Amino acid sequence: PNKVIIIGAGIAGIAAAIRLTVKGYQAEVFEANAYPGGKLTEFDQQGYRFDAGPSLFTMPQYVDELFLLAGKDPREYFNYQKLNRVCNYFYEDGTQLTAYADVNNLALEIAGNTDTAIEDVLAHAAKSQKIYAITNHVFLERSLHRLKTYLRWDTLRSIWKLRGIDAGRTMHKANKSFFKDDRVVQLFNRYATYNGSNPYKAPATLNVIPHLEQHYGTYFPQGGMYSITASLVKLAEDLGVKFTYNAAVSDIVVEGGKTAGITLDGAFVPANIVVSNTDIWFTYKKLLKKYPALHPKKILNQQRSSSALIFYWGISKQFEKLDLHNIFFSADYEAEFKHIWEQKNIYHDPTIYLNVTAKYNPEDAPDGHENWFVMINVPANEGQDWDTLIAAARKNVIDKLTRLLGQDIAGLIQCESILDPRSIESRTSSYQGSLYGTSSNNKFAAFLRHANRSGKVNNLYCCGGSVHPGGGIPLCLLSAKIVSDWVPDV
Ligand code: FAD
Known part of the structure; x- marks a missing residue:
């Protein structure tokens, strides 16, 4: 009676398995791939190690919480260090600046390199913190789809203060009101891309994101991002969770309005509770294809977040100017986002994100070399001619890095892999x-995401980046927490 099946070993699926096991359920995870982690995985290539997907680690307490919940010492499984320097920024006009974790140092750095007063940066940080204080309880840590949430005093208070969350104007408009220097506006607009959104459309509420970085910090997990997946799988296995790989579930079986189990390789596997960690689109279109009347059409038609094009390069040189996280900005950010969101193609001068884990984990590259994860934001896949777009983008990225680093990059690339929207x-x-499920380009996006449980099928729950509260590792971990709060005690 306490059997739970989890479809997908993405980070939220693993977290849900841990939480439900602690709650007394017997959890089994079926994963289509031969490995766990979904987007949060790694690979090796000619002596280099690469984290394949996420590279920025925030809110590590949500990972620690899972070990503590299970009565284990997190440090026996998983470790991380706080970064003092968050990101190095490079602009086409030659400006370079370092974003420090400490907000006062950040303000000094920005004021020292741009036409900005220290107070303006601090005022922006204060606003960011204010938005966090109002939104945190309502939008992130609880289900928005449960009456109980609205009856809590702090939720009501948050709703009362909703004007303070700045949802009436775009991020860009808000940032323009704080800073007259376009380089600084661009720096703060970039936070929209943390959930695959467009700063010229997304509500200024997303200006909460810098606060998360400044207040809670950014971290580097020992061994790289993949160690988040590896340590949580180890914890789950220690607790008795069973993982089956190369196991693509074909259907969720519904009987009498509730889940009866799943179908795998043509065989029925019964369960009392099913948790889908599959993208919500595929949960309905594939796993619940036999029940079209149950499909929430409005939710499935929501705009998706942007995707990414990534070049994983082994580079035969070390660059002192580079840190773990580096950004090379486009000269015209608005034009870049018009290409991503309106023309649905790739701008000729894209903003480049360059991640080098070998800066913190030297064994990720041979001596004197660096492992470059070179990513640009691109539109979601709607059947574009990606091969042509990628070939042009590759040349533009190499030219831009060559220009801004003052070094021929093409000649340093020793090996290459490419990940694209397809x-x-x-x-x-x-x-x-899409990297983060649905986009946040709409001020109602937070309310439009699919809930963490089905409103139509009893005992069917959903977690992961495409459902409430949204994409990114911390939010995916919170989605598993909300699922566990919904699931009845054994
Ligand atoms: P996913 O990772 O989406 O995994 C879902 C799993 O379900 C997959 O393993 C899949 O194989 C499995 N599955 C699907 N269908 C079936 C089926 N029918 N049967 C069995 N198994 C199935 N987040 C950050 O916090 N910081 C970052 O810096 C960051 N950068 C990113 C960069 C890239 C390139 C990408 C791709 C994502 C990035 N993200 C980042 C987002 C983050 O990776 C995701 O939000 C998060 O990892 C998604 O986790 P999830 O639980 O939704 O599962």
């Missing part, structure tokens, strides 16, 4: 290859 979709069943 392969993100095929490897992780992420509809259109």
Whole structure:
């Protein structure tokens, strides 16, 4: 009676398995790939190690919480260090600056390199913190789809203060009101891309994100991002969770309005509770294809977040100017986002994100070399001619890095792999290859995401980046927490 099946070993699926096991359920995870982690995975290539997907680690307490919940010492499984320097920024006009974790140092750095007063940066940080204080309880840590949430005093208070969350204007408009220097506006607009959104459309509420970085910090997990997946799988296995790989579930079986189990390789596997960690689009279109009357059409038609094009390069040189996280900005950010969101193609001068884990984990590259994860934001997959777009983008990225680093980059590339919207979709069943489920380009987006349980099928729950509260590792971990709060005690 206490059997739970979890479809997908993405980070939220693993977290849900841990939480439900602690709650007394017997959890089994079926994963289509031969490995766990979904987007949060790694691979090796000619002596280099690469984290394949996420590279920025925030809110590590949500990972620690899972070990503590299970009565284990997190440090026996998993460790991480706080970064003092969050990101190095490079601009086409030659400006370079370092974003420090400490907000006062950040303000000094920005004021020292741009036409900005220290107070303006601090005022922006204060606003960011204010938005966090109002939104945190309502939008992130609880289900928005449960009456109980609205009856809590702090939720009511948050709703009362909703004007303070700045949802009436775009991020860009809000940032323009704080800063007259376009380089600084661009720096803060970039936070929209943390959930695959467009700063010229997304509500200024997303200006909460810098607060999360400044207040809670950014971290580097020992051994790289993949150690988050590896340590949580180890914890789950220690607790008795069973993982079956190369196991693509074909159907969720519904009987009498509730889940009866799943179908795998044509065989029925019964369960009392099913948790889908599959993208919500595929949960309905594939796993519940036999029950079209149950499909929430409005939710499935929501705009998806952007996708990414990533070049994983082994580089035969070390660059002192580079840190773990580096950004090379486009000269015209608005034009870049018009290409991503309106023309649905790739701008000729894209903003480049360059991640080098070898800066913190030297064994990730041979001596004197660096492992470069070179990513640009691109539209979700709607059948574009990706091969042509990628070939042009590759040249533009190499030219831009060559220009801004003052060094011929093409000649340093020793090996290469490429991930694009098509392969993100095929490897992780992420509809259109979107990185973060649905976009936040709409001020109602937070309320429009699919809930963490089905309103129509009893005992069916959903977790992961395409459902409430949204994409990114911390939010995926919270989605598993909300699922566990919904599931009745054994
Ligand atoms: P997913 O990772 O989407 O995994 C779902 C799993 O379900 C997959 O393993 C899939 O194979 C499996 N599955 C699907 N269908 C079936 C089926 N029918 N049967 C069995 N198994 C199935 N987040 C951050 O916090 N920081 C970052 O810096 C960051 N950068 C990113 C960069 C890239 C390139 C990408 C791709 C994502 C990034 N993200 C980042 C987002 C983050 O990776 C995701 O939000 C998160 O990992 C999604 O986790 P999930 O639980 O939704 O599962």
